[in-house]
Each structure stands twice: as structure tokens, then as C-alpha cells.
Amino acid sequence: MKRSNFLKLKAREVSFIARGLLSPNHPVLAHVIPMRRCNLACAYCNEYDDFSDHVPTAEMLRRLDKLADLKTSIVTISGGEPMMHPEIYELVAHIRRRGMIAGLITNGFYLTPEKIRRFNEAGLEYLQISIDNVAPDEVSKKSLKLLDKRLQWLAEHSDFHVNINSVIGGGIKNPEDALVIGRRALELGFSTTVGVIHDGQGLLKPLADDEQRVYRELKQLGKQEYARLGWFQDNLAAGRPNDWKCRAGARYLYICEDGLVHYCSQQRGFPGIPLADYTMEDFRREYNAEKPCAPLCTVACSHKVAILDNWRNPQKPFTAKQPSKDVSETIRQVLSAE
Numbered sequence: 001m002k003r004s005n006f007l008k009l010k011a012r013e014v015s016f017i018a019r020g021l022l023s024p025n026h027p028v029l030a031h032v033i034p035m036r037r038c039n040l041a042c043a044y045c046n047e048y049d050d051f052s053d054h055v056p057t058a059e060m061l062r063r064l065d066k067l068a069d070l071k072t073s074i075v076t077i078s079g080g081e082p083m084m085h086p087e088i089y090e091l092v093a094h095i096r097r098r099g100m101i102a103g104l105i106t107n108g109f110y111l112t113p114e115k116i117r118r119f120n121e122a123g124l125e126y127l128q129i130s131i132d133n134v135a136p137d138e139v140s141k142k143s144l145k146l147l148d149k150r151l152q153w154l155a156e157h158s159d160f161h162v163n164i165n166s167v168i169g170g171g172i173k174n175p176e177d178a179l180v181i182g183r184r185a186l187e188l189g190f191s192t193t194v195g196v197i198h199d200g201q202g203l204l205k206p207l208a209d210d211e212q213r214v215y216r217e218l219k220q221l222g223k224q225e226y227a228r229l230g231w232f233q234d235n236l237a238a239g240r241p242n243d244w245k246c247r248a249g250a251r252y253l254y255i256c257e258d259g260l261v262h263y264c265s266q267q268r269g270f271p272g273i274p275l276a277d278y279t280m281e282d283f284r285r286e287y288n289a290e291k292p293c294a295p296l297c298t299v300a301c302s303h304k305v306a307i308l309d310n311w312r313n314p315q316k317p318f319t320a321k322q323p324s325k326d327v328s329e330t331i332r333q334v335l336s337a338e
Contacts (some may be wrong), residue, residue: 001158001159001160001161001162001189002159005125005159005160006161009101009125009161012101012125013101016028016073016074016101017308019073020073020251020308021308024251024287024308024309024312024313025280025283026070026071026072026073027067027070027071027072027073027250027251027252027253027283028072028073028074028251028252028305028308029072029073029074029075029076029251029252029253029301029304029305030067030072030074030075030076030252030253030254030255031075031076031077031078031252031253031254031255031265031301032060032063032064032067032075032076032077032078032255033055033077033078033079033080033082033254033255033256033257034054034055034060034077034079034082034085034088034091034257035052035054035055035079035080035081035082035084035085035257036048036049036052036079036080036256036257037049037050037051037052037053037054037079037080037081037084038050038079038080038081038084038107039081039084039107039109039110040081040107040109040140040141040142042132042139042140042141042142043138043139043140044139044140044172046265046266047078047079047080047265048079048080048081049080052080052257054084054085054086055085055257055259057085057086057087057090057091059259060085060087060091061090061091061094062276063255063259063275063276064091064094064095064098064100065098066275066276066278067098067100067253067255067275068098068099068100070278070283072100072253073100073101074100074101074103075095075100075101075102075103076103076104076105076126076301077091077092077095077102077103077104077105078104078105078265079105079106080257081106081107081109081110082104082105082106083104083106083110083111083115084110088104089118089119089121089122090122092104092119092122092123092124093122093123095123096122096123096125101125101126102122102123102124102125102126103124103125103126103127103128104119104124104126104127104128105127105128105129105130106127106128106129107129107130107142108129108131108142108147108150108151109146109147109150111150111153111154112150112153113153113156113157116153116154116157116158117157119158119160120157120158120159120160124160125160125161126160126161126163127154127158127160127161127162127163128162128163128164128165129142129147129151129162129163129164129165130142130164130165130166130167130195131143131144131147131164131165131166131181132166132167132172132177133172133173133174133177134174134177134180134181137173139172139173140172144177144180144181144184148184151164151184151185151188151190152188154188154190155188155189155190161191162190162191163185163190163191163192163193164181164182164184164185164190164191164192164193165192165193165194165195166178166179166181166182166192166193166194166195166218167194167195167196168194168195168196168207168211168214168215169196169207169211175210175211175213175214176214178194178214178218179214179217179218179221182194182218182221183221186221192218192221193300194215194218194219194233195298195300196215196233196236196237196298206237206238206239207236207237207238207239211237212237212238215233215237216237219233232244232300232303233300236298241295241296242294242295242296242297242303243295244294244303244306244310245290245294245306245309245310245312245313245314245315246263246290246291246293246294246297246302246306247286247287247302247305247306247309248263248264248267248286248291248299248302249261249262249263249270249271249282249283249285249286249287249289250283250284250286250287251287251305251306251308251309252264252301252302252305252306253275254268255275256268259274259275259276260272260273260274260275261273261274261275261278261282263286263291263293263302264297264299264301264302265299266293266299267291267293271285271286287309287313288313288315288316289315289316290315290316290317
């Protein structure tokens, strides 16, 4: 990323963080899904299908306008695989036109030098790729072996910040692969993070001893990134619940391909209200609602956003819709074990 672009982005980030600290009455981060379909089928993933069409561009622009009207600070386009959307560059450009920070989460397989330059022109500011292993296997094809050339293209052509996220847990065979991926990311000038893979309900899977060792080494590699969420990630790696106030449905919004607002990708259906109809009454209700899935949540986006408000308003017990029996029982067992 060019230094001039880096400084501009950091200035915008500081401005948005200050606004978030001063006022709790707007979304900080929204994930929007323009495409549920994906070209891959990773065994641990429950966020894709192999048949659906893209959301029409006009409808996506309306959703982005609604987020801007709610004074959202950051919009990240995700999927599925968002680069399969035929107007992905226009979506990025519209986020920027409406004054929001534009991010993209992709598996990277569709990246070419020309497409990277088109993202530059559209004003993309953040891009993240998760790489699961060094060599592809039956769990995931998102491997360093298949993606390294695309990473080199990003290093050569991108004007935006690139983060490479490695993963541990969730059936990934070789935890050591995450270290190889993290080191390669730094070598290319990118930032690096590690994700603890959740189960199908977005909840914690405690790490084994070798995974914990790898996690600690990765934490040292990506010191700057982990400084923001060290306590959260440390507890997850050790199998401990977190005590925090989830503000999903308010400060963090997940908008699925059907245009409905959900807490996150793992708790779809809560609250399940169309974004077009979302009001500040909905915002305040969810801001103040205690989420029963929070102690074992691994959704880092929700945690990052909640830091701005963890010292504010106490939350009320969750009453709008009870979590599934499995979620409640898992939480009860882990907390009682403590």
C-alpha cells in the first residue's frame, strides 16, 4: 500500500473511531453479502451455496445507501465469493462515494493484475484473504500453494491495505501451516492475523496443545493486529468464555443476500428484519439486548466493534427470540466448568 494512501486511510480510521467513541447511535461496521454462491466448498464453511444468483446491482446500491443514511462508518463486502458479482467494482465505488470505508473479503482465486488495478480505481481500502493451509486438501482449497502468485500480484499492484488471515482449529490438519502463511504475508508487506475456526453456530472450539503453541507464535508475528483484541483471542485459544457486551444488530450489522439484518453470519434469523425497514428503534433494542451466544463467540468483527461501547450502557436479558437448545446447553456447560 502506498504511504500516501496509508496515511489517508489511518486519518479516516481515527476520525471514525473518535465519532464512534463520542456517539453510540450509528453502526460502525456492516458486512453486506452481494453473492451467496462461491467457487469453493470448504468443509468447515456454512456461508455459501453453489447455485444462487447475485443480488441485482440496483438493489445492492439501495442497501448501501441505507447504510450510509444510518451513518455507517465501514462497509465490508463478503460472501460467498463477492468477486463473482458482475458489478463488484461499482459496489466498492459506491461505498466510497457515500463516504464510508470500503473493505472486501475474498478467497482470492479471481484476482488478476487487471482486477487489482480496477479495485484501486474504485477506491478499495481493505482486502482480506483467509488462507487455510500450505497445500490444498479435502478440507480446503484456500492454500498458499494455489494463491501465492495472486499474493505476489497484490504486493506489486495494490494501493489498498491487504491482510492475510490464517486459521487454526475446525479440522485444519496442520497448525504449523498457519505460521508459514503468516511469515509469507509479512514477507510480502501485508499484515497477518489468525482466526480460531468456530463451529456451525459460531461458537468456540478450544484449541489443542499444538494449536495453542502455534497461536502464541502467530501472535508474536502480528503484534500490531493482536494488540487490539489480545484478551479476546487469548481466551478463545484457552477455551475460556469472554465477558463482553455484544452490540450486534446495532454497531455491527450483517446483511444477507436477502437484505435482512442479522447479528452475524452464524446467528442468522436474529433479528431478521429487512434493512430497508430498519429504524433507530430496532438499533436501540439490539444495542441494549444481551446476547446469550456472546461468551463463546468467535466472530472477531463483533468483538472489535464492541470495544467502543463495552464501558457503556448495561444490557438487558435477551427476550426477542430464544437461542437454540444446542447453543444454550453449550454455553451452560462451559460456564459451569469454569
